[in-house]
Amino acid sequence: MPEPIIPEGLEGYIEDWKMSPGIEHDGIIFMTGFTGASPDGSLSGNPAEQIEAAFTKVALVLEKAGLGFEHLLEMTSYHVGLRDHLDVFKEIRSRYVTEPYPAWTAIEVTGFVREGAIVELRCIARRS
Secondary structure, eight states: OOOOEEOOOHHHHOOOOOOEEEETTTTTEOOOEESSTTTTTTOOOOHHHOOOHHHHHHHHHHHHTTHHHHHHHHEEESSSSSHHHHHHHHHHHHHHHHHOEEEEEEEEEEESSSSTTTTTEEEEEEOO
């Protein structure tokens, strides 16, 4: 039976959107796409701050599941203005992602539900 993973501070995903920040089934953790909004809901105009906030949400789900970034299998990053912040994204990503490196796909999009968001991360992890 799938088990939701709801870290403290991410309860709004359940309450407002009726979706789990993460859900585990048979040892595989599927995560909702996380934009770079801060815990209070604000959205920085600084790409590095948005990217950092998105990775922080992934970290919260992994931590709640008792896992770390080394358990990631796959990461898909969606970007508005990909080429404008790809170097910053790669630098921040390198501080989180560890060996064995997960598969990664970066996709340019025209926008997100949240106006002003420039990045969204969707990840899949697995218990070892």
